């Protein structure tokens with residue numbers, strides 16, 4: 059082993075703080091090399107599971123594994139690129155919402171997160187009505203017992219907060235690293251004698267390298283995991299934009315029906331949030347979307363009402 063490698067190794071052992079280590083190395087010897095930084099920052103303690111992406115999907119996965127007795131004693135790390143956000147349930151509803159079906163409710167119930175959602179807010183959907191602008195035909199979805207829920211409309215932030223609150227209860231098993239991004243993934247080498255090379259290696263934005271038996275990619279539509287592993291994907295452009303908004307209803311109603319109408323330019327959906335508010339998701343052409351967002355409130359409301367009743371062939 060060369061003198062410089064030995065030098066690095068002794069610094070690793072005695073100077074855990076990376077910045078001071080680099081500064082001292084520079085001051086004393088006037089050099090650093092990528093190799094030193096890499097070996098300095100490598101974590102040699104492999105994780106059983108690493109989940110890349112702490113959105114709704116990654117955090118739900120972390121809860122699912124964290125609360126699963128079969129994962130007792132396993133180390134799970136959740137990487138989230140964004141900083142940890144402080145959650146406050148604002149009076150005004152957020153306009154990013156999800157309609158979740160009963161399978162999702164049952165998943166959340168399996169580790170106690172649905173109660174957290176109920177303690178915040180969500181709105182039951184008992185019927186979905188889908189129709190189109192060019193005919194009188196329509197489809198209705200409901201449970202055999204009409205009073206049973208079909209789905210729930212929940213703000214994305216509420217879902218995430220419920221999951222994050224539950225995750226704190228298993229913090230000894232699930233470590234969450236905020237502002238930490240996977241930047242490079244190296245898959246295991248098929249036939250290797252090296253224990254570390256038989257694991258997935260994940261380089262983080264802070265220079266650290268994690269090793270794991272199982273990497274789960276939940277890092278969104280531009281997934282680094284998908285790209286690094288060359289997973290094939292298919293995508294196509296609908297040439298549409300989505301306009302989202304929170305609508306105030308003219309008068310309170312039971313508001314438990316999800317409406318969706320197909321127009322030639324795309325579907326408009328109105329999803330119940332409360333007795334007096336609904337969420338709008340309107341997929342339309344880019345030009346029309348630009349027009350919609352630049353309208354004053356009254357013109358916008360007229361546009362929404364027309365889109366629900368106008369006959370368009």
Ligand SMILES: Cc1cc2nc3c(=O)[nH]c(=O)nc-3n(C[C@H](O)[C@H](O)[C@H](O)COP(=O)(O)OP(=O)(O)OC[C@H]3O[C@@H](n4cnc5c(N)ncnc54)[C@H](O)[C@@H]3O)c2cc1C
Pocket residue numbers: 110111112113114115116137138139140155156157158238239240241276277278279281282300302339
């Ligand atoms: C208008 C609209 C309405 C929708 N309505 C519904 C609905 O009603 N029901 C429904 O089920 N779905 C709905 N969807 C889809 C749903 O929102 C998405 O499928 C869902 O948000 C995907 O969640 P995710 O956790 O996989 O990804 P994301 O929400 O994109 O989260 C990815 C996370 O990974 C982090 N990240 C990214 N890169 C890295 C990295 N390299 N390292 C570490 N972290 C990283 C990001 O910071 C982010 O927090 C809707 C989508 C839209 C746009």
